[in-house]
Amino acid sequence: MQQDNHLYDLTVIGGGPSGMFAAFYAGLRELDTQLIESLPQLGGQVAALYPEKIIRDVAGLPHIKGRDLVHNLQAQMLQFNDFKPHIFCDEEVLSLEKHATEFVLTTTKRITHTRQVLVAIGGGAFSPRPLAIKYDPQLNGQNVFYFVKDLADFAGQTVAIAGGGDSAIDWALTLENVANQVYLIHRRPQFRGLEANVKRLESSSVQLVTPFNIQQLTNTTPGLEIQLKQAKGSLVRTLTVDSLLVNYGFTADNHVLRDWGLPLDHRALPVDQNMATTIAGIYGIGDSVTYAGKTKLIAAGFGEAPTAINHIAETLYPERKQPLHSTSIA
Ligand SMILES: Cc1cc2nc3c(=O)[nH]c(=O)nc-3n(C[C@H](O)[C@H](O)[C@H](O)COP(=O)(O)OP(=O)(O)OC[C@H]3O[C@@H](n4cnc5c(N)ncnc54)[C@H](O)[C@@H]3O)c2cc1C
Known part of the structure; x- marks a missing residue:
């Protein structure tokens, strides 16, 4: 098993639309971020299940093919040379352990270290019925x-x-x-x-x-x-x-969250208004989480990402209080 001794500020687990947008936004907040995705490709359900379908409810986009949305998310995520996330595909996170000042993640390929964790695994590893x-x-x-x-x-x-x-x-x-x-x-x-x-x-x-x-x-x-x-x-x-x-639908399996010591509510991860779980340093967004009024839509995951990342940025770097508007970046 490869030891990766680099200590990341943040590890995003899951490269669906929520995880991809969160990894982009973490770059905007200058966090040293890695994104780990179990499938060989990014894009989550959109890429795996309906890349050719037209999505009509993403804000600002009257209609977009699933494949093109994933392509755009990838381009957006990689646009900042200094703070683009490190992407690891075809690598599943198997376990997550909390140590005094960091988390140690064991994946199918590496042992890796991170200060904070953002869970964006959707319904978990999914398979068609x-x-x-x-x-x-x-x-x-x-x-x-x-x-x-x-x-x-x-x-x-x-x-x-x-x-x-x-x-x-x-x-x-x-x-x-x-x-x-x-x-x-x-x-x-x-x-x-x-x-x-x-x-x-x-x-x-x-x-x-x-x-x-x-x-x-x-x-x-x-x-x-x-x-x-x-x-x-x-x-x-x-x-x-x-x-x-x-086309009989699919089943998803997120039992790993329990194995990671995270409490589940109806197979979803409960989070608070900052998208924080009950374990300090672990946050969640997208289809994997639940809170009063939660909607499982791409737009909802996109909204949750900045909430989580801004809170993580303030926790790690208290001097970075206010998020910049992206329009202030040259
Ligand atoms: C047929 C269909 C049509 C849909 N149409 C729409 C629509 O029109 N509009 C809309 O808003 N929503 C739609 N949705 C719902 C939308 O796709 C989801 O809300 C969205 O994909 C959730 O994004 P996510 O990033 O939270 O999770 P996901 O897209 O599920 O991505 C999670 C990612 O995490 C990875 N992962 C899981 N476990 C691990 C692990 N242990 N380690 C590493 N990676 C892991 C998975 O491989 C996956 O890539 C549709 C869904 C389906 C199935």
Whole structure:
């Protein structure tokens, strides 16, 4: 295990939108910061789960693709040469120990030291809910997908999407413009999406296949054969497609917070008005935290970041009372 003896002012754990913006803001407050992200890429849920979706509720941006928001956050974070954060991707924080004047973090790659910690791990390490049938795992990444990495992968294809929630509907409507044909398979006749999206779906070219359950997947020469059985009925049907995109949501696991000695409230980390946890020196922001009125949105995490960082800056450097306006920087 590599020993990193550098003592950082701040370690941000988690490189989702909240952690990225916090790391940028820590640079603005001239804190010596590292950001540690367990995935090989930055961007959290936005990069991993919906890079091609259009986000419409980030302040000042009428609409932006997930991928572009992550790209912009990265550019913003790296703009100050002297105080840009040190970024460590593909490295998971496994344990966190409080010592007299510092925290010692053990990751999958290093032992590293920091004066303060900002937890921004979202719901924790997440994984998609799998299909509830047994199928050849070699189909994963070949014909069966749980994430859309690049819309171009589905260009001109016949695509089936499994799921009945907002995310499945969004993907059906997005892929409609790229794929040759899109089927949406759901076990109920009704969809659980935003009313406006369900209306758009009904007037789209997406073929609704309801109420059907997926029974079996077979790899054939013309493509992936999906055998379907009517829910509460005996009708069977077969679809042959190029790709199946499974959209049954995802599960997240943030049990590590308990292992780190942090108390959880309904699987989230309680914080006060400064975004401080009950352990001095550990703060939290974004989807990982809870407080009265907490909203799990990107905009909320962006707002929480300056609150936490300004408090951390004042704690470490009491002479730095007032945050500068960013417009004062040459
Ligand atoms: C399909 C979908 C659509 C959405 N659409 C919108 C929308 O339109 N508008 C909106 O505002 N919000 C939307 N959201 C919610 C939004 O994505 C989240 O609120 C946001 O991503 C939270 O950011 P975060 O940085 O707090 O956490 P996350 O994005 O979850 O990032 C946390 C990061 O921490 C990393 N991590 C976890 N554990 C560790 C560890 N031990 N060590 C190191 N790294 C770790 C994870 O890998 C992850 O990258 C959507 C969510 C989904 C799933």
